[in-house]
Amino acid sequence: MSRTDGLGDAPELPGWTHVYSGKVRDLYVPAGAGDNAGDNAGRVLVVASDRISAYDHVLASTIPDKGRILTQLSLWWFDQLAEIPNHVISAREGIPEAVAGRAMICQRLDMFPVECIARGYLTGSGLAEYEVSRTVCGLPLPDGLVDGSRIEPAVFTPSAKAEQGEHDENITYEAVVDTVGPDTAGQLRSLTLQIYTRAEAVARERGIILADTKVEFGADPATGTVTLGDEVLTPDSSRFWDAALYSPGKAQPSFDKQYVRDWLTSPASGWVRHSDTPPPALPADVVDRTRERYVESYERLTGEKFV
Incomplete structure (x- = not known):
């Protein structure tokens, strides 16, 4: 019901x-x-x-x-x-x-089947690829980077949207061109990096590092204008780190749902990630501490009290 x-x-x-x-x-x-x-x-x-x-x-x-x-x-x-x-x-x-x-x-937009991701720091699936090939989405990066290293300038690392329950797949820029055409691909890359650059500066002023973010775009059916849709720069679509605690070479304390991921993969949950068993319910303290992280991200970024 x-x-x-x-x-x-x-x-x-x-x-x-x-x-x-x-x-x-x-x-x-x-x-x-x-x-x-x-x-x-x-x-x-x-x-x-x-x-x-x-x-x-x-x-x-x-x-x-x-x-x-x-x-x-x-x-x-x-x-x-x-x-x-x-x-x-x-x-x-x-x-x-x-x-x-x-x-x-x-x-309503005609959404493009591309997850537009900007990375200013190396972590997550980008780090996993880098450790194998020194690339992220086919883009070569310098040697010697570690978990949390800054990437300057930030890079556009798209992925292909997957069906619910499936993993999004990292793809190259050339694959985006093949999917939406060169003009639209260029706009998606430019707008994604513009959003990241602006937001990274805003967050940094508030003591928060924006490590990476995912945005989605669609075409306005009436005008064809490439338009930002869905959510933008939330803890669900971005990695936010506390700048005061930032230390490359290890996982960073975050304001997103990484706390939930960490509990699910800990012995305390009893869950085997790659099994067919669905994840267990979260304990009350994990729910409470996750909510605290979401509230803190809102309040620190906006400067407003969440009510």
Whole structure:
């Protein structure tokens, strides 16, 4: 049964029809509205739940207020990146009360099947590739880099979108060109690095290192304009590190869901990552400490108290 609290299953919302659920977000279109539905044509309601995913699994546990934090932080970043077209139409007017604070009415886009990733520091899957070939997504990097090393200038390291439950696959820039064409590929790379460069400077002023981030773009059906969609620069789509604790050569303390990943792969969870068994529910203390990290990332970046 669908819930109406926005925390787990997609809630039933008057005036909207649920059409899709991702790992975290639920999408709705106006009820009974077709493509020629006047002011409602081409609009979609994007609701951020409190679900959390790790290692391509949606966990049974939720993180209280996570959806609100993701939405409010994305809106703050959209304001900081006002020079880049984005899909937000409204975050207040027309939002159903049941999902207030965690939803946006957005322009529907023709999304490009590419995860646009900018890396300014070497870690994660990029580090794993580098240790084998001294490359990331086919881009050669200098010798001698370690976990957490800064990459200057930042690099565009795209991946191909995978079906839910499957791993996104790192791809080369040439593969992006083959997928969307050279002009669009150039825009995706340029805009992704522009977003990262701007956000990295903003975060650094607040004592936070933006190690890498994933953004998604689509084409406005009416104009063809490449437009920033989905979320932007949240702890779900980015690695945020505490600059005061930064020390290359090891894993960095983070403000994202790495705390959940670390617990899942620890002996305490009893879970075998590459087995067919779904991950266990998170203990209350892991839920609480994960929520604290999300709240802290919001408050340190925006300078505002999360309520």
